[in-house]
Amino acid sequence: MSEPSGSEVQPARAASDPAHRRAVLMLLATAVLWSLGGLLIKWVDWNPLAIAGMRSLIGAAVIAVIFREELRFTGSFEQIGAAVAYAGTVVLFVVANKLTTAANAILLQYTAPVYVALFSPWFLGERARGKDWLSLAVILFGMLLFFGDELSLDGYLGNGVALASGFCFAWLTLFLRRHREESAISALVLGNLLAGAIGLPFMFQSAPDAMGWIGLLLLGVVQLGLPYVMYAWALRHVRAVEGILLPMIEPVLNPVWVFLLLGETPGPLALVGGAIILGAVIFRATWKGRG
Secondary structure (H helix, E strand, C coil): CCCHHHCCCCCCHHHHHHHHHHHHHHHHHHHHHHHCHHHCHHHHHCCHHHHHHHHHHHHHHHHHCCCCHHHCCCCCHHHHHHHHHHHHHHHHHHHHHHHCCCHHHHHHHHHHHHHHHHHHHHHHHHCCHHHHHHHHHHHHHHHHHCCCCCCCCHHHHHHHHHHHHHHHHHHHHHHHHHCCCCCHHHHHHHHHHHHHHHHHHHHHEEEEEEHHHHHEEEEHHHHHHHHHHHHHHHCCCCCCCHHHHHHHHHHHHHHHHHHHHHHHCCCCHHHHHHHHHHHHHHHHHHHHCCC
């Protein structure tokens, strides 16, 4: 199942490869757009699963219209796998937020890089390097500090669902990376449609107001649809581990938007943890050496 070792992005080549540099910038931009989710969801007074479903249906429509020439529904193992993993990621994360604290849900979802590092050698023929493991350890330590005041040992079911969301996120990354020789647009559309179908029964209980619909449009287009297209493109030019490590600045940026627009100030431990996460991501994005 592994691809030839020649498909792996080599460090020396990647450092001078313009496509690789663009991919790194694309991953960081993706994280910025993903991080808007927490703020935009506050605008929408609706059932969380209805929000997740409608956001995905809007995302599917936007992607399908803009990239309609790239739509190829082949039913391949990689395409179906990516679609199922995508739907699992977005739906399970919403469920986890209902069953445990938001801090637990985010932290446990971002165990995804561990699974990517473990499965990449077998599934992709891409070995995680020393700098990957070092960056991951430092980032997870930063996250523990960042969310330390909000973490809870309660909500075991929710914590398990959050871990499952992280597992799905990992496999989404692996499938998109393996699917890189073909357009991932069809897989993203299918995944969004599947997530939309799961949320559909919850949409008829009530309806959002005008501000809620604006929030849903922004969620579907800006926070979900286009960022995942950018993420899929970037994974064509970086290894899976790098592709999932760099967007880990997302949890740090989420409260930044809340602070700037709503005035909610993070505590001192959160600031220290956020600085550690940002430093580790910058270190990983700019390291050009081997190992």
